[in-house]
Amino acid sequence: MGDLSLIKCIAFDADDTLWVNETYFLETEQAYCELFKDIIPEKEMSEKLFATEMRNLSIYGFGVKSFTLSMIETALNLNHPSVTKERISKALKLGQDLLKQPVEVFPEVNQILVQLKNKYRLIVATKGDLHHQERKLKDTGMEAFFHHIEIMSDKKEKNYLNLLNHLDIKPQQFLMIGNSLKSDIEPVINIGAQAIHIPFHHTWEFEKASQQPLNQKNYFQVEKITDIMTIIPI
């Protein structure tokens, strides 16, 4: 088991850790697939979209804008006369609506952050788009709790090592809290830092890819975000 008394900086993943995200992505994807269901079965369209997203990942990276561009590309690639410009416009609009989606913060997040802020440097560490994540923090009034937002182009060991270097702290002084085993937990414990996993009921296909067994000694798992207060020293 790690030693949380050493922690100086706590990094929170944003989407599906501080607020609901994947649920809205799924709703958008469902609306998108439904838009073309007279041309292609929804499940097949969803698979095509995921394939486009993965193909584009190296040039687009993560976030809603990348997702929207992949929705448009997937529709165009159907190469079907019934894929009208009106439908492409609707796909574009779905992406804009997703960006404008009001933020649904998990219960009691603010109360937790108020308490933690006095003792720790709090940051947000996310793969999302800075512009979009800043807007969400501002809309929820949570920006005052965080020292800064750390946008990570990916969440692999190398990216976390860069982050520690950037923060000028040692691995054991860093605690990551997030919902993705693949992105928030595994790479963090692999570099000797500490992590708390809070599973979310929806997980994006990309984040499910992990097969690696975890050393259960090096991280904690809790059910909901308020439970972290039972293990982090205050």
Added chain:
Amino acid sequence: MGDLSLIKCIAFDADDTLWVNETYFLETEQAYCELFKDIIPEKEMSEKLFATEMRNLSIYGFGVKSFTLSMIETALNLNHPSVTKERISKALKLGQDLLKQPVEVFPEVNQILVQLKNKYRLIVATKGDLHHQERKLKDTGMEAFFHHIEIMSDKKEKNYLNLLNHLDIKPQQFLMIGNSLKSDIEPVINIGAQAIHIPFHHTWEFEKASQQPLNQKNYFQVEKITDIMTIIPI
């Protein structure tokens, strides 16, 4: 005149400061406008695109993906039967090509960074997309020179104040180097930090908007990036 002997951290704007950028954006925009020139005069299309970009700025932010989404939206909004899906696909492809564009670093940038790195903390401070800017730094081998990339959702006084807080330094210890008076110079000198302006021959319409007269005492202007070595103490 500022006192550069106080400087601890030097932040470089990336696009059009370390490498050519606006030139490629302009070429892409020209190719895009040409794609629809049988429907609408190129100048008019360019104005429509800029209007879409400005309208979308609050939800999309800056960068090539935002630009691509605005290219697609502008074409769809022409609402013209000759705007075929093939043309929309070409607009999408123009954006992808822009993201894949090889990086043309300004002459002798590497030599300068090698020298500065020993004495100062160097960072990249950019409004671009992290994924894209990291790729450029990696491709050019310049990533080793920089402590980290600071992605800024905007470059206003408030954003620079956040950055100084994040870096834990005082304004007079911070030097910003960039090509945009509006984004890299004015807000920086307004918060009491220091700046060096290196004009680039192409400036995006958005960056031209500044009308504010500058207090010439608080910043330097040089012709090319190598000239900064004549004023920064080594």
